[in-house]
Every structure is written in structure tokens, then in C-alpha cells.
Amino acid sequence: MSAMLAIATVELRRFLRDKSNIFFVFIFPLLLILLLGSQFGAGSGQARVAIAGPGSALAQALTAKLQSSGVVVTASGENAARADLSRGRTDVGLFLDESDGAAFDAGQPAELDVVMASQSSAQAVLQQVRTAVQAVGLERSQLAALTGAGIPEDRARPALVQAAAQVAVPTVDIVDTNDVAQEFRGLGKFDLGASQQLLLFVFLSSLTGAATLIQARRFGVVGRVMSAPVSSGQVVAGQALGRFAIAFVQGGFIMAGTALLFGVDWGNLWLSALVLVLFCAVAAAAAMMVGSVIDNDTAAAGVGVGGGLVLGGLGGCMVPPEFFPEALAAISYATPHRWAYDAFAAIQRQDGTLGDILPQLGVLAGMAAALLLLGAWLLRWSLSRAL
Structure with a gap:
């Protein structure tokens, strides 16, 4: 456990040394939420x-x-x-x-x-x-x-x-039979965009962090660590723990910032935090898997940005999945974004309880565990070949 914490601490220090992360991880998401909410928010039609x-x-x-x-x-x-x-x-x-x-x-x-x-x-x-x-x-x-x-x-x-x-x-009572309109009824101006951008940026930031594992492999840091009684699983878990901490801080900052600045209603905060924890775990594990497969840190950053945008768009972070065709909506469940989106939707719009989001939480937990185990196996395999 101490080895995992030490590796995670090093990961956090490397993240804090790059001052550009402050803008792209914390400030830029809030600016984008402000822009999208002002133009396309559910409440932007207020007279x-x-x-x-x-x-x-x-x-x-x-x-x-x-x-x-x-x-x-x-x-x-x-x-x-x-x-x-x-x-x-x-x-x-x-x-x-x-x-x-x-x-x-x-x-x-x-x-x-x-x-x-x-x-x-x-x-x-x-x-x-x-x-x-x-x-x-x-x-x-x-x-x-x-x-x-x-x-x-x-x-x-x-x-x-x-x-x-x-x-x-x-008085006139208007009954709206449009299912999509009823789904978004009562949402605040920034509520929908906040949850979408939260998922998009947390995953993007985590995937781009895969470059740190590649650099650790390239510079021989992983090899020296594993010469001690430290397994590949502990190395991946330590790296993932560091990325998880960064992702959770980023997600918590977005949630707190949007609630204070834009009045976003996140529903039950404990349940929303639980969804965020599991989604951050999936994102961190995915980053470690990418870092174990790709040998070039620049290429990994490109794959992280491109893959993160594709998965985010497919999971409903750009266009709400309620507008997807039936086939695309079914495919979107292959992404962790869609499961987290549905969980946030149940909490924000329907006052969902823990029992209501247990299926989404179970899928996210399973994805995180599977990706972490796969990343550990891929890291051991990658160390057997030259970079």
C-alpha cells in the first residue's frame, strides 16, 4: 500500500509542476459551461x-x-x-x-x-x-x-x-406529450451542460495523463520500481490512484464551481459524488491502459484527446443521448459516459435514490476493475519489449 501511495504522490507532483494544467483542468471547463449554458441551456429561453x-x-x-x-x-x-x-x-x-x-x-x-x-x-x-x-x-x-x-x-x-x-x-393548462421535452422539464439553464462537460473533461484530462506512465517507462522509472518487491499491478494502481485523485479534484471543483457560480442543482450531493468517484476510477484506469500500450507520449496525448472526444460525444457529452437514434443510443451504452450521464440524470431530474442508480454504479465499478486489471497485464507485457 505504501508503494502505491508513493507512486501516486509522485504523479500528483508532476501534475502540479505543469502550470498550464490549472487553466485547462479547472478554468476552461467552467468557461465552456458558461458559454454553452448561455447559448443552448434549458433555461436560456427565459424572456x-x-x-x-x-x-x-x-x-x-x-x-x-x-x-x-x-x-x-x-x-x-x-x-x-x-x-x-x-x-x-x-x-x-x-x-x-x-x-x-x-x-x-x-x-x-x-x-x-x-x-x-x-x-x-x-x-x-x-x-x-x-x-x-x-x-x-x-x-x-x-x-x-x-x-x-x-x-x-x-x-x-x-x-x-x-x-x-x-x-x-x-387559466390554460398545457399538457406536453413530447417525451424529450418532459425529460428536460425543470432543468436549470446550466444543469444539463454542467453534467455533460464534467464527464467530458474529467475523462479527457485523465486520458492525456497516460503520457506520464509512458515517460516513466521510457526513463526506466517503472523498471527500477519493479526491481523492488513491487508488482506491475501496484505500479498501475499507484499511477491510477494519482490520476484518480486529480480527476476527482477536478470533478469536485466543477461541481462546486457550477453550483456556486451558475446555480446548478446536482440533486443529492452524496449520490452525485459517488457517481463521480466511480467515473473517475474508470477514467484513471483507462488512462493507465493507454499508457501501457502506446510507447510515444506525444502519440498517447493525441489518442487521449481524440479518443476522449469520440467517447464523450458517443456517450452524450456533446448532444444529449435523448436525441440519438435508437441504434446509436444502444451503442452509447458501451461508454462509461452514458452510464454516468444516466445516473446524473436520475439524480438531478427525478430525485433518484441509491436504488435507482445501482445499475449504473455497478457497470461503472465493473468497467473500472476490468480496465485496471487489463492495464496491469498490458504493463507487464510492455516491459518485456523495448520502447
Whole structure:
């Protein structure tokens, strides 16, 4: 056991010496999750409206009405609102001036300048803006009618509020029969991308770490270690333990960072951590298998990146497997990514328990054990031939 820990410690030290790892292992995944979530996240269709212009009763009424219907409203200057529209940060811009506010206060018609962004969701948001404008105009007309009939404004406003509370507003319940839509219902903006990129980068980082085992073989480190009472299995296990520690720290950092920065809901943290542990074990064992077969560390890095991307894409880390054709979906279960993806999906979307994800955990544990045993055998075989 002490030999395994010593080998793992050396692996960690070699990893920490390369300062570029800090960016590619910890910072880059969060940036990619931010980018993907902002553009394609499940919650990216939330309505966003920017109101530009001086503060007025009209702006306040529109803001309250839009926010009551679930629209995110921001108040900004004209230039900032136009910049947000051009960059897709907001769906609709409402541009008000002093004459609009004065006309509203006087009970006169106001002409509002409305600009819609180019994204497809803007059309639906524009309809929400129209509804809000009509509702505000109706309330203003009702108030004007009451005050015109001789009722003081301080009595007319509470009367309108009381009347609105007593009216039963009809509601529409929409039942979505689309299985895929129901599968992703309730997911946060970054939830799906966070789990996908977690699996992708943990596996990629581990496979590229296979180069350290090749270098250890090339420089004769493995041979000298095995001249002591240390088996090839202990060498692979020590190397894998080091890669496992790096992968688990990376995965834990991504989980914590996305939860704190982006509000990602990982469900039951203990179960999510258990899935991460077993997936990291598979990734570390796979890296050791690659490091035992390939003799060139540069080639191993290329194989690690290429193989990691292919397996990640096939396992649902780029496109959700719910969109896969039936044949491709069946093939995806040959990858550890798909089993881990399904486990995270059960925990995040369905509040799954340990019993619900036991099949996925069992497959991941079996993959890790098989790859580690295969890596040990391949390492012994590789030492019998020259590099």
C-alpha cells in the first residue's frame, strides 16, 4: 500500500509542476459551461426585456406587469440596451422618452419604440410585451373612467385592485406529450451542460495523463520500481490512484464551481459524488491502459484527446443521448459516459435514490476493475519489449 501511495504522490507532483494544467483542468471547463449554458441551456429561453429611458410611472407599471408574468426586466440606457439586443443578451428593448411618460400621466396615448432581437425566442417575448402594454393601458383607462365619473383617484385605485382580486381569471393548462421535452422539464439553464462537460473533461484530462506512465517507462522509472518487491499491478494502481485523485479534484471543483457560480442543482450531493468517484476510477484506469500500450507520449496525448472526444460525444457529452437514434443510443451504452450521464440524470431530474442508480454504479465499478486489471497485464507485457 505504501508503494502505491508513493507512486501516486509522485504523479500528483508532476501534475502540479505543469502550470498550464490549472487553466485547462479547472478554468476552461467552467468557461465552456458558461458559454454553452448561455447559448443552448434549458433555461436560456427565459424572456428578457430591457427598458431604456427615464424613470416614470409608465416604466414602473410596465416593469411590474412584465415581472408578474415571469419576464426578466432590466433598466438601462439606450446605448446599453441596443448593445444587449445586438449581442443576444436581451430579447426585446422598450425605449421610452419623457414625452411617453408625460402622455401616460395625462391619460393620453403614448407611442412606444420597441426593438426585437434576432433570436428565435424574441417573437414570443414580443407578444408578452404587447400583452403587458395592453394590460397597463386597460388599467389606465379604467382609472380614467372612474375618476371621470367623479370618484377620487385615492378611492378608485383600491377599488380597481379589489375588483381584480374578485374576478376569477381563466387559466390554460398545457399538457406536453413530447417525451424529450418532459425529460428536460425543470432543468436549470446550466444543469444539463454542467453534467455533460464534467464527464467530458474529467475523462479527457485523465486520458492525456497516460503520457506520464509512458515517460516513466521510457526513463526506466517503472523498471527500477519493479526491481523492488513491487508488482506491475501496484505500479498501475499507484499511477491510477494519482490520476484518480486529480480527476476527482477536478470533478469536485466543477461541481462546486457550477453550483456556486451558475446555480446548478446536482440533486443529492452524496449520490452525485459517488457517481463521480466511480467515473473517475474508470477514467484513471483507462488512462493507465493507454499508457501501457502506446510507447510515444506525444502519440498517447493525441489518442487521449481524440479518443476522449469520440467517447464523450458517443456517450452524450456533446448532444444529449435523448436525441440519438435508437441504434446509436444502444451503442452509447458501451461508454462509461452514458452510464454516468444516466445516473446524473436520475439524480438531478427525478430525485433518484441509491436504488435507482445501482445499475449504473455497478457497470461503472465493473468497467473500472476490468480496465485496471487489463492495464496491469498490458504493463507487464510492455516491459518485456523495448520502447
